[in-house]
Amino acid sequence: MASKRILVTGGAGYVGSILARNLLKAGYGVRVLDNFLYSQKSLEEIQGHERLELVNGNITDFNIVEKTLEGIESVVHLAAIVGDAACNMQADLAVRVNYSATMNLARQAKKRGINKLVFASTCSNYGQNEEVLTEDSPLNPVSLYAMTKVTSEKELLEMEDETFHPCILRLATLYGLSPRMRFDLVVNYFSMKASVEKEISVFGGGQWRPFLHVADAARAVQTCVEAPNEKLSKKVFNCGCDKENYTIKQLAELVAEKISGTKIDYVKEIKDQRTYRVDFTRVKKELGFEITKTVPQGIEEIKKEMEENKIKNPKDRVYYNYLP
Ligand SMILES: NC(=O)c1ccc[n+]([C@@H]2O[C@H](COP(=O)([O-])OP(=O)(O)OC[C@H]3O[C@@H](n4cnc5c(N)ncnc54)[C@H](O)[C@@H]3O)[C@@H](O)[C@H]2O)c1
Structure with missing residues (x-):
């Protein structure tokens, strides 16, 4: 058939x-x-x-x-x-x-x-x-x-x-690795930037996001x-998953914790006003969907990729739907 x-x-x-x-x-x-x-x-x-x-x-x-x-x-x-x-x-x-x-x-x-x-x-x-x-x-x-x-x-x-x-x-x-890699997504961007430049900028930081x-x-x-x-x-x-809602500040701190020597530059100006914290009960209850990976694991994944020099030029336009 x-x-x-x-x-x-x-x-x-x-x-x-x-x-x-x-x-x-x-x-x-x-x-x-x-x-x-x-x-x-x-x-x-x-x-x-x-x-x-x-x-x-x-x-x-x-x-x-x-x-x-x-x-x-x-x-x-x-x-x-x-x-x-x-x-x-x-x-x-x-x-x-x-x-x-x-x-x-x-x-x-x-x-x-x-x-x-x-x-x-x-x-x-x-x-x-x-x-x-x-x-x-x-x-x-x-x-x-x-x-x-x-x-x-x-x-x-x-x-x-x-x-x-x-x-x-x-x-x-x-977030995370894919055959079509994107570095314009915040977890990937912070992890890449911290790996390469040891510095990330946080605009505001109080905004909630589910990942x-x-x-x-x-x-x-x-x-x-x-x-x-x-x-x-x-x-x-x-x-998504209830436990995977983070503020951008919490995310930056996680990245700094995982990628040693990272400096966080806090900027008062908020570029992106969106803030949302999401409940994922329905997808779990109705479809039995559960995540297998978490943000800290995603950060580690990108860090390793950068350390092993698997992505030669992470600034290449092909990794971005727009340039941050
Ligand atoms: N990445 C995220 O964080 C995220 C979050 C929520 C929802 N989504 C949704 O998931 C979907 C996939 O997102 P993604 O991150 O894989 O994006 P992506 O930009 O990597 O992939 C989009 C694909 O669509 C193709 N495409 C664009 N315009 C087209 C057109 N006119 N005709 C044919 N193909 C076209 C592109 O070539 C690309 O391969 C999108 O609908 C997006 O809105 C993504």
């Missing part, structure tokens, strides 16, 4: 390049649709795999999406302009990719009878809130990036019926792909 074929948009990205490997290992057919904004290198190792198809295309192109959906059983939608700064730099494109293309993909998938779409959303949607936030807490997007995700989430959920099941994963801020290892994020996505639709009836899941 032919294996189930999953479409992974953004499959060359930070999350996608791990997910694609995992799905292949689990026996699925994987079709990646990506326009390789940060190169195709992340998939080099698995290129040529008999169950992997690579489509170099833009998700904003109606015809490419139509063709790419042929023979697909479930869709994982990761492709996006990711992060506040990257979206601000190219606002029109961000709306076209993150919102319009998402809706087109979902409509076409539904029309074809594809019954599941897993959408990578973000805890950034909570924006600025002092409470501990559940999926039912009010959304308060304070950036264009979060607005594109909030609007997409809402419209995807309105499309749900007995034939089409959108599943929304509000991922915490990710999740990128490998755990890929596992969570696969859990949703494999969960029976009844299990996804709650539809929206915060994805």
